[in-house]
Amino acid sequence: MSQGVEFNRLMLEMRSMQMEAMARTKPVASATPEVNAPSFSDMLGQAVNKVNETQQASSQLATAFEMGQKGVDITDVMIASQKASVSFQAMTQVRNKLVQAYQDIMQMPV
Structure with missing residues (x-):
């Protein structure tokens, strides 16, 4: 039963992270970039650092x-281990x- 509770808690945590990431994105129609907006590389670096x-x-x-x-x-220990495993797998899938x-963009005809 506690595994189901932990799974649900992890799913809620992942959803909140997703909502936070979606809130950070801005509409494409904006012609002038915001000065303080984080760049893609910054956001990716932060995600890798968090993992x-x-x-x-x-490990500690x-x-x-x-x-x-x-x-x-x-x-x-097991919960922390599973969190680390899930976050690493998610990062691998994003990569x-x-x-x-x-590769798809590079194969597009000009």
Whole structure:
């Protein structure tokens, strides 16, 4: 039952991140770029850094559990591990989509 609850919590977290990302985007019709708008590379870099932080936190939690530190529960370790895994898989899928889009554009006739 707790796995279902955790899955639902992860899905809610992912949806909130998606809504946040959608809120950051601006309409294409705008002719003048905003001065303070984040660039695509900045947003991508932030996403990669967040995935890296998630993986490092998971690793630190696992190490703390292996060392027998009090207050570190196996369920917390497994949840952190799964969060890191899901975020890495999502990042990999985004990368694959970007590479595919680039290849499609490069193959377009001029």
